[in-house]
Amino acid sequence: MNVMYDNFLRVVKVLYIIIYARLSKEEKDKQSEEEQSKSIQHQFEICREYIEEEQKEYPNCKFIIIEELYDDGISGTTFDRADFNKLVKLVENKQNNKSINKNLYSNETVNYMVITKDLSRLGRDHVETDNYIEKWFPEHNVRYVSILESVDTYDTDNVSNDIAPIINWSNDQFAKTTSKKIRKEFKNKMKLGKWMGGEPPLGYQQNPKDKYHFIIEPVGAEIVKRIFKLALEEKTPEEISNILIADKVPIPSIIKGKKRNLNTDLKDLWSADTIRDILRNKMYLGHMVQGKTTKLNYKSKKIIYLPEEDWIVVENMHEPIIKESDFKSVQLLIKSNKNTTTNTHDYLLKGMIKCKECHHAIGIQHFNKRNNNYTVCSYYRKYGSKKEVCTAHRFHYEELEKLVIKSIKKECMQFVDSTNFADKLKDKEQSKQLLIDLKLNIDKSNRKIFKIEKQIDTIYEDKLNDVIDDEQYKRMVKNKQDDIIFEKKKLEQYQKDLEAIAAKKIIEPNYNKIVKDFLAMKKPNKIIIGKLIDKIELSEDGTIDIHYKVQNPYKKI
Ligand SMILES: [Zn+2]
Structure with missing residues (x-):
């Protein structure tokens, strides 16, 4: 589509449109009366849709359909058709057409447009048709459009030179309208049942x-x-x-x-x-x-x-x-295929289960016959056992779901039990403070251990100097060593907390809430499970690995 034309429609204020349809004698002989009127209506509809699209594209120009004309059962080889003659008269008298000029836009130039579904609607005789397209329409300053062949008489150099100054549109604007035009032409051809794809389907x-x-x-x-x-x-x-x-x-x-x-x-x-x-x-x-x-x-x-x-x-x-x-x-x-996956069921864990072996998704199949649901590796399902790409991974889905929910519940309960620490991580400020506290505590514990070790040294000296007897010595050292073990355990915990914070694994402030919400639910839903876990890995041997979004640092293995 050339730029000139495009701009023309931006300056024209109003375009009066005549839609012309035609049914040939052969078509008329072949079709029932109902089909004939359908065919004429169909031609009109396609043209109206085209106009609607144009209107959207050029909102500043008013597209007004003034006539819908058709010739019924008349051969396209003659232009002596009743409604076609009417069309000619309308165009030839357009400047004198007072009713249109007066009613609406009396100060505007009258611009006409004639539109047909395809060229053969206008006429089958090439010489005559060409004459109309190349001479008659341009001479009368009429835009003629044939949708199927994308013929547009304004898409030539016939366009008035008056609009030349506004040719300078940005390339982007041009690309945009061009692509729109092409798409529109594509769509119009599709609507006419013309194949616009690449390779046709098998057969x-x-x-x-x-x-x-x-x-x-x-x-x-x-x-x-x-x-x-x-x-x-x-x-x-x-x-x-x-x-x-x-x-x-x-x-x-x-x-x-x-x-x-x-x-x-x-x-x-x-x-x-x-x-x-x-x-x-x-x-x-x-x-x-x-x-x-x-x-x-x-x-x-x-x-x-x-x-x-x-x-x-x-x-x-x-x-x-x-x-x-x-x-x-x-x-x-x-x-109703017995073995076909249906989309009617929405399973709680659908989309979350992955094959541990081949990493493809694990699908869920519904078997109407047994009214059972089974898991299946999608990769295996696609290629079967023919190429040994993977194995079936077939398990009772409901059993799997039960196991998974049970396991998540257990994990969540453990998490809640041990989250005095995590509870404090309500926001980043607090976690920062916690980090400082932790470091202080670690220092403190280290100093304490050092102190106790010193005390043990003193006790030993006391023993050497016979200040205490062997029995006393053993008992005292044992107490001190217990103190050290206790302190070292504390230290170990502090270290773990520190690592957890460093790994940002428990800083997620909402995780506590999610866990608690989950535990409060009678029947967990997809959303909350999605918040809790990343994925579930299923192995052929039946091992289930649940990957949580956040790791519980207190998890007892
Ligand atoms: Zn697999």
């Missing part, structure tokens, strides 16, 4: 005559059919992937002849996720499904996944591979 290929359109790719289509057939036989995605692996069926990227640079040897394996994606893909019904993701803005690379209701779906754009009835049955089967 389809781009039509060499029309890259926006799919035709069937026979090898892939057979695999897709087989996957659906297996699913209809109530095989789970996991089972299907195992069958395909066992039969050495090549994966989609290999069928498409792409070489991917994966550094593992897992690249040529089917995964249950791939199968699940195929089984859920409505493209196989002949529908074009696009616009599943969006970007925050033109600068951002971040991709946002949109909810399904926001996807752009245009039905019946290509030959289906799967019958609708089969597709529907499969959807029900996937939902």
Whole structure:
């Protein structure tokens, strides 16, 4: 989109719009009456949406739709159409069109815009159509837009020179509008059911005559059919992937002849996720499904996944591979799959459990049949035992949860029991004071020990000088040594406190409160557990390692 055009819409105050739609004779013969009116309405809708977007982009210009015209069942090869003639008259008389001028913006130049869904709506005869686009519209200072082909007669040098001085827009502004335009064009094409993606899904290929359109790719289509057939036989995605692996069926990227640079040897394996994606893909019904993701803005690379209701779906754009009835049955089967993880359960520890062996997440699987929940290493689940990437890590989830909660409770109780010290760490000021106190106490203890040792020396001298007898001597030294042991124990504790403060492990002022809140709860929730612990590591041998956010310095091992 060129800058000149862009600026033009910033100076034009009002744009009167004529939407023009057309249904050809062939289309009319083919379609039912209902479909015909739908098709005309559809063309209008696409144009209206385009105008709405333009309005948002150029808020200073008023976009006013003055006419919605259509010719029904008339061939595009002739321009002698009733409503098209009306369009011509409107444009030719636009300066005299008093009703519009008077009513609204009488002082403004009248600028017209004609918009069609695609070029063929305007006409199928190239010479005539080109004549309109290249001569007639520009001569009448009419902006003509064809949405599908992104034709815009203002996007040329025909634009009045009056606006040349305001070309100087910052590059950023230009990039922004350009990216918006491109995105808008993309979206419009998607809304017309044109494929705007890269590689088509397995079973389809781009039509060499029309890259926006799919035709069937026979090898892939057979695999897709087989996957659906297996699913209809109530095989789970996991089972299907195992069958395909066992039969050495090549994966989609290999069928498409792409070489991917994966550094593992897992690249040529089917995964249950791939199968699940195929089984859920409505493209196989002949529908074009696009616009599943969006970007925050033109600068951002971040991709946002949109909810399904926001996807752009245009039905019946290509030959289906799967019958609708089969597709529907499969959807029900996937939902109730015996061995499939469902998202309906929110487990207390979900997302916190990690595999001790391979460090991937441990998932939780629900088995409807037994109404049981089991843990499973997600890495193992993805690739199965085929490549021995990891082991199952299968444990009763409820048992695990019970054990974990019990263990956290025990830990918390120990923490509370021993937190006379930690209790004092309510804020940083206090911990600073505590640090000073600790150092003083350590000095004191050291001096005391030194003093007692001196006393022991004196007692020994007394014994040598026969001031005390052997019995007295032993008893006195024993007392003094006990004093030293007591002092040394104190010293040891002070050292530990000191280390704890240095490691900032117990300075978290809220931790006491969190611990107490947790203990006061009848049923702990996800939030408080998340505050208490970092992760839970689960080993294949059933060992559970709970990693706390804060370490209890008094923990008895
Ligand atoms: Zn693992």
